[in-house]
Amino acid sequence: MMAFTGAVDALVTANLLSSTPLYRFETIGIDSSTVRCDLGFDISVSSQIRGFQVDDLDMIFICGGYRSPLKPNDQLFDLLRTADKKGLVLGGLWNGSLFLAWAGLMDGYECTLHPENRACLEETCPRVIPSTQAFVIDRNRVSCAGASSALNMMLATIKKHYGKNVVRGIEEVLTCDKISEESGRPILTATSDPMLPEKFKEVLQLMESNIEEPLGIDELANFVGLSRRQIERLFHRYADTTPSKYYLELRITRARRLLLQTNESVTSIAAACGFLTQPHLSRCYRDYFGISPTEARQARDREA
Structure with a gap:
């Protein structure tokens, strides 16, 4: 369930950040209007596999789970094979890639899945290339091993579609605390890591406390007893950015919170x-998030 909601939340949040929706999604079940999730309760689906048409889709993801029954399904396999012939991106959440492999659609592809199901994949699908990575994107196949990696996998997918600015906005909304290198990284704060140098944390705290009237870099240096060059080195080492760029990102993300x-x-x-x-x-907001403040407000109101 966490893998499913993490992946979907990324898509819904991407729409929230855009003046026009970037994604739409449908949930597809086997043969009823509800599906029993692996936590033991039912969730509604919008369509069933029988008679479902993939012509209007770009991607299909199979969502598995720790307690999901691992049973081959001919209707599902037929749908996936049709989607493959039409060139759709095919993905697996948790152990969902096992069903793609059983349908013969992962041969020669690298993929990942939950460690509990790795032996089954290796035994039943020897032509698949199993990976121990949290998520894998191999051409038009994507897969993830669990709940946290489902979000990161979808962020990486969205980044390929719409760029890093949209992904940064999604991370900001969802306050992701663990972002893969593929997807970027959240803004560092004075409390992010207790092992950060004290002088560096002092600079971060000064920036966080002076949003309305930003301090100059030389002023920050004087307050903490460092040179401008020393501060620049600290930001390069621990934040992989410049002090000015970090300060701007801090202020622009605060502006986004206030807007929404x-x-x-x-x-x-x-x-x-x-x-x-x-x-x-x-100008700064559009450069960072890809839309204007007014467009962000309009997207918020549409979702309300």
């Missing part, structure tokens, strides 16, 4: 986050 969580005007939010004018905020 309050009804304050864009002008007021610009002032509260240290931007001289509304157009300045709008």
